Amino acid sequence: MGKRAGWLACVTQTSTSSSETARWTPAELAQLCRIDEISVSSRRPDGSLRPGVTVWAVPLDGSVYVRSAYGPENPWFRRARRAGRGRIRAGDLEREVSFELADHTEGFLVDAAYHAKYDRFGPRIVGDVVGEHVHHLTLRLTPAADEH
Template sequence: MDTWTADELTRIGAAEELQVSSTRADGTLRPYVTIWVVRSGDEIYIRSAYGATNPWFVRAAASGTGRIRAGGVEKDVTFADAADAPHGAIDAAYHAKYDRYGPAIVGSVTGADVEATTFRLVPRD
């Protein structure tokens, strides 16, 4: 399976936060880290608020796989490259969902500077 169900998209997209865990070399999961998540179209995206050196991001990029929990959905995922993602739409989704927290924090996950720290979450069986 490499697509989200309509129910999963709705539940994850509506969740205030997402817990993300990357896979270790031995196949076990690292501890979960809580981050923001947005839905754009039929895709789910996450970004590193503190750049490419944020430990959770480094581990996810290195492993390429992990597990997420959000909105009552728990799923194994691939952390897919999002270079060709609709970054303007992703920014708009972050603003719509999280602007109430203020421009400084929302600014940490929007704009051209964070495009390189964007993952598209792809569900795995």
């Protein structure tokens, strides 16, 4: 539990980004750290939500990241990129979010976050979401400023 507690303390720091951008609260980041899987739903062109897809998520330095384990053609990933907005659910946490490709320079830091949170599931499974081959499949989830 010691390693896990250190991980929790590390990721619950809030970002120092612009005040114009909505931020994750420390409580939300802590919850996202404790929960292994989240549901990600993208918005259709008419604004309705698509059914949720279960993915792993990692909080890191005040931001939250998800990756497509099965390549850029994975339907949920394509739809999230195209829509640019949607909703996540993690336990009792539900937030409108925007989806944006993470900066390629964040790839190895996000890898480390995935390792710290998910290595207990084994290298074969975690290997699908870490490494340079998936850095371009990393989405940053930003809370929407205008909650519905």
